[in-house]
Amino acid sequence: MALEDELCDVEVRNCRTPVYTWEHTCDTCGGSGTVVSYTGSRKKARRRLATCLACSGLGVVRSASARFIPDPNG
Numbered sequence: 001m002a003l004e005d006e007l008c009d010v011e012v013r014n015c016r017t018p019v020y021t022w023e024h025t026c027d028t029c030g031g032s033g034t035v036v037s038y039t040g041s042r043k044k045a046r047r048r049l050a051t052c053l054a055c056s057g058l059g060v061v062r063s064a065s066a067r068f069i070p071d072p073n074g
């Protein structure tokens with residue numbers, strides 16, 4: 001990669017460096033798309049499944065960066 005691209009700031013300039021997007025497993029629900037929530041009082045807590053808000057039930061979340069390519073295992 002050219003030094004110009006490394007120093008280019010996409011916020012203020014039109015860079016040749018592409019913006020990388022990737023999807024990774026949602027940390028909140030672990031990829032299932034649902035989370036367990038408890039309703040009711042402490043003594044009579046009821047366990048139910050709710051759609052994960054972090055990923056909208058998709059199980060994956062999308063991220064974008066122009067600065068680095070993330071480690072898929074990270």
Ligand SMILES: [Zn+2]
Nearest residue numbers: 026029052055
């Ligand atoms: Zn999720």
